[in-house]
Amino acid sequence: MEWILLNDQLIKEEQLTISKEDRGYQFGDGIYEVIRVYEGELYTMKEHMDRFYESADKIKLVIPYTKDVLHKLIYDLVEANEVVNGYIYMQITRGAAPRQHQFPEQASPVLTAYTNLVERPLQGMRDGVSGKFAEDVRWLRCDIKSLNLLGNVLAKQEAIAEGCFEAILHRDGTVTEGSSSNVYGIKDGTVYTHPANNFILNGITRRTILEVCAEVGVPVRETAFTKSEALEMDEMFISSTTAEILPLVSMDGKQIGDGTPGATTRKLQQGFERKLGLKTPVHV
Structure with a gap:
């Protein structure tokens, strides 16, 4: 089974659970990035990371990790899954809260990421x-x-x-x-x-x-x-x-x-x- 990143922890895929009230599921209230891996190296990781944080700012979502910390988490995910050629999908939502359209007063963002193996087309x-x-x-x-x-x-x-x-x-x-x-x-x-x-x-x-x-x-x-x-x-x-x-x-x-x-x-x-x-x- 592959490893999944859930917030700041690597877990096995079968352990992943997401709340039914997660705002990503109910409203699409979140952002994502797809990052290419070539020969085990993260392609233009800095640019993807910068855009991830820029998108978060535009929807007033605060990512609870610094760029350096998140970069390390993603790198650890790639290593754990032994990805040579493939990609990483990562997303963050505003979190789970009772369903209402306005931003919830209390909700913790939910970060998830996984890898897929894929060759060049x-x-x-x-x-x-x-x-x-x-x-x-x-x-x-x-x-x-x-x-x-x-x-x-x-x-x-x-x-x-x-x-x-x-x-x-x-x-x-x-x-x-x-x-x-x-x-x-x-x-x-x-x-x-x-x-x-x-x-x-x-x-x-x-x-x-x-x-x-x-x-x-x-x-x-x-x-x-x-x-x-x-x-x-x-x-x-x-x-x-x-x-x-x-x-x-x-x-x-x-x-x-x-x-x-x-x-x-x-x-x-x-x-x-x-x-x-x-x-x-x-x-x-």
Whole structure:
């Protein structure tokens, strides 16, 4: 049985119990992070930790541990489960209290975290994936990595039901992000992506990709583009902690560019690998 982190203790999975009145369960009143593990190392842990605390501040939730203490707890969890390649899911809720919409006067936040083993999605990174446009019906604070993901779930399911990998969300025709990813277009060698405001989550992998663009000499414009402009892009790709850089080769059944992963996307994949020191290359 795997080890689970419950508050500041490692326990066996079968020992985990959560109150029926936990506000994460009843209201989605909490936040989360997903952190990648490569070769036993925590990828961009500082950036994930900073965003975790920033999200907590935005919903007025006080995390009862310092960043250093929480970092050590997560590291111990990875070691206990002997994770080589995988990810950590961690979340914190406002805690358990009699059900009422306003914040409870007395409640202790509940932190949980677990690990999963998963390899890099090399096949999709080499061949590309398909996407489907979906109306972005989520709330207006997508910059908070909250537990309220029903809009994302419905969009993702709509895409999967039609044989697509990802739902590409738009507000009145303006592309925002994917249901579980950030999204990018490439035109004439320049990368376009929605600015990091309240309409998108500023992904940690997104931030790394922008650094890679600077390192390999690929211009970036943080400018929103429309659905019709997306279909005219030379290349598109999506990114996330677990997906890395996935070429998007078709949208709504229409091919992007020539329908294969493009040269700029491959260049960024290689730059990403170099930056992280990954040992298994996408392209050999």
